[in-house]
Amino acid sequence: MAEDGRHGGIAAYAAYAMLRLLGWLLGMLPYGTAQRVGGALGRVTAFFDPGHVKRAAGNIRASLGVEEDEARRIALKVYRHIGKVAAEFFQLARMKNEEEFRVRAVLDSSGELRTYFDAGKGVVVPTGHMGNWEYCGQMTAVEGMPPGSIIKRFRNPYIDAYVERVRKKWGLAPIEKSKKGVVEAVRRVRSGAVMAIMSDQHADEGIEGTFFGRECRTVDTAARIALKAGAPMVPVTSYRREDGKHVLVVWPEIDRPEGVEDEGEAARLMTQRMNEVFEEAIREHPEQWLWAQRRWRQVPMNEKDGRVR
Numbered sequence: 654m655a656e657d658g659r660h661g662g663i664a665a666y667a668a669y670a671m672l673r674l675l676g677w678l679l680g681m682l683p684y685g686t687a688q689r690v691g692g693a694l695g696r697v698t699a700f701f702d703p704g705h706v707k708r709a710a711g712n713i714r715a716s717l718g719v720e721e722d723e724a725r726r727i728a729l730k731v732y733r734h735i736g737k738v739a740a741e742f743f744q745l746a747r748m749k750n751e752e753e754f755r756v757r758a759v760l761d762s763s764g765e766l767r768t769y770f771d772a773g774k775g776v777v778v779p780t781g782h783m784g785n786w787e788y789c790g791q792m793t794a795v796e797g798m799p800p801g802s803i804i805k806r807f808r809n810p811y812i813d814a815y816v817e818r819v820r821k822k823w824g825l826a827p828i829e830k831s832k833k834g835v836v837e838a839v840r841r842v843r844s845g846a847v848m849a850i851m852s853d854q855h856a857d858e859g860i861e862g863t864f865f866g867r868e869c870r871t872v873d874t875a876a877r878i879a880l881k882a883g884a885p886m887v888p889v890t891s892y893r894r895e896d897g898k899h900v901l902v903v904w905p906e907i908d909r910p911e912g913v914e915d916e917g918e919a920a921r922l923m924t925q926r927m928n929e930v931f932e933e934a935i936r937e938h939p940e941q942w943l944w945a946q947r948r949w950r951q952v953p954m955n956e957k958d959g960r961v962r
Contacts, residue, residue, distance in 0.1 A: 783853070890934040
């Protein structure tokens, strides 16, 4: 095992080879066919993963207030959605130019993001696993605003290298999740770059807040980078339309709260507002978010000092 926690070796390479074979098969299909096949594979996966389907349905019921049957129906559609996301990623890997990608996207709102980008101060873009999160970054990149992104590495180094090559296709610049990575992100934003931060998952080190009315912990990295860099914080999400195209959604800027001098408190309030924006995006397309994740996980307290670990 490498020092960074990633695992190489024969087993890791075999998993990588199987992934590439699946990717080759899905990548060779016509785009719409690949989406349908990916969706079907996702639905089959749900059959063999009843525990996570149950968790997803429970989270949906608690968050959206729907009946059990409706919650399970949405949960199964989530699996179908994830299968499509995978197929779309492999389609992205085989695309030869930006125009092939553009016909799969609706970029009408990109001008709103460009207003910030052209101001030259950079922009911090909190986003999450809504719609196709890989396409979300590519949609800004093909518009001449390639974002940096703080990412968590795959444990399999072969898969990690492959995914990074695809992500960099049109200029995306991944930054590894670490204190050094955050410093680099601030530097890039100050130089005028777009910096995307995945911010919709549980984080032990995150701040307390609510999501769909339930207590949770959320990483406040996006808000802190925006405050330190003096840059706007503008949430961006995406969703897949019925015709299979992906729509880029640029939400209103989240301003620093007036009269709040403490940076930590300002970051907390901005992060809570971000959660509310994400709630709105998810309510519009609940089948296109990862409900099976442990978003509302309880965080144990350290016995000695009571601090969250």
